[in-house]
Amino acid sequence: MSYIDFFSKNIKNKKWDAESIRGSCYEMCPQVEEKLRAKEKLVHVLEVVGSTRQLVKSYSRSAADSNMAIPGLLRPFPILKETTQYLLLRVTKRTDVTPACVYDFINDRLRAIRQDMTVQRLAPEECVQLLEPMIRFYVYFGYRLCTSPLSDFDPVLNKKYLLECMKWFLSCCDMLDGKSRDYELTELLSNWTIDKAEHRLTCDRVLVESLYVLCNLGDMHPLYRYLSLRPDIKRNSHLQLVYKMAVANLHGNFVKLCQLSEKLCPLTYCAFLLHLPTIQRRGVSVLSVAYSSARGAVPAGAVARWLRLRSAARAAALCSHHGLAIRRDHNDHNDHYEHNGHYEQNDQVHFNKKDFKADVDLMKPDTHVPDKLNIPIQEILTYRTDGMI
Helix, strand or coil, X not given: CCHHHHHHHHHXXXXXXCCCCCCCCXXXXXXXXXXXXXXXXXXXXXXXXXXXXXXXXXXXXXXXXXXXXXHHHCCCHHXXXXXXXXXXXXXXXXXXXXXXXXXXXXXXXXXXXXXXXXXXXXXXXXXXXXXXXXXXXXXXXXXXXXXXXXXXXXXXXXHHHHHHHHHHXXXXXXHHHHHCCHHHHHHHCCCCCCXXXXXXXXXXXXXXXXXXXXXXXXXXXXXXXXXXXXXXXXCCHHHHHHHHXXXXXXXXXXXXXXXXXXXXXXXXHHHHHHHHHHHHHHHHHHHHHHCCCCCCCEEXXXXXXXXXXXCHHHXXXXXXXXXXXXXXXXXXXXXXXXXXXXXXXXXXXXXCCXXXXXXXXXXXXXXXXXXXXXXXXXHHCCCCCCCCC
16 A cells, blocks of 8 residues: 555544554664664665764565554654755765765655654644655656666656655645635645755645646646635646646647746746657647648747757757758758758758658657756755745
């Protein structure tokens, strides 16, 4: 049973108050585990800080003969909050290992945190504060490692953990909406704010609601959820933006969809960029029919603007990848050329619906880092959407 299924079951039964187990481990790693891992030489490189060690409880699979509900092995909410902050704002700064190694380590420790949350049946107001930073982590690294080999990063598993955290977070918010007055909920979800002198984790419901729509672009369920939200949340400019993008995607209006994406905040932009190769292929397919001509051609720069591509050369490469001919802007428009993988800003795309190849693999994502993502990871994990649009 997953964390979200377990938690949802206990929400329905309302068991977390009377029957919950409270952890009594006030360290990030229980002493029993510390001694065992030190003896077995299982200390991770990211748990070594200079000449000292800072171990963090690792995830352990449940077994039939094991008892996970031991208070001495469970960390209470304040320690879980401190551990989350340590992992996301300090460990992510490490540059002595690869980003994939950082992801793998933090992901395992975050799963252990969710495990402690489940066993203790933490209240919804505590869960939302722990889950929101995890959602940011999975969205950001889902984009950052999207071009990594499968041996280093599994995007399917990352998406599974992301949706698990999202659904848990949103179910908690729905519970809090049902039992709290609006101003109390707003105050609760604003408990963690940014300290300009030192980064602090934050809790931004609007951001998570927006990510839920964009991470499931093309799915109707997030749109139904948006329409059922409280009016004060539904009127938020960030949520209205992603709703318009989702509707434009359903209508096949890729030009409007890409134009609206320019207004996204860093994390929602990360979520959108993962869909961009599919959107671009669909756009080239539509253009191949709309501009199909025996002699005419369209400037690659125009295609780049329509499909949110970094340059005309990148647009020409995308169209060529799907079987379309590329011309140089010479006087003789019948002068096709062998590109050998090299494209220029003055290239012209010769659209022909008969030439378009729909069975080729998606074009690999552009490794160029957009300006809005060229900021420290600590800022991405702590910013608030308030007043950004």
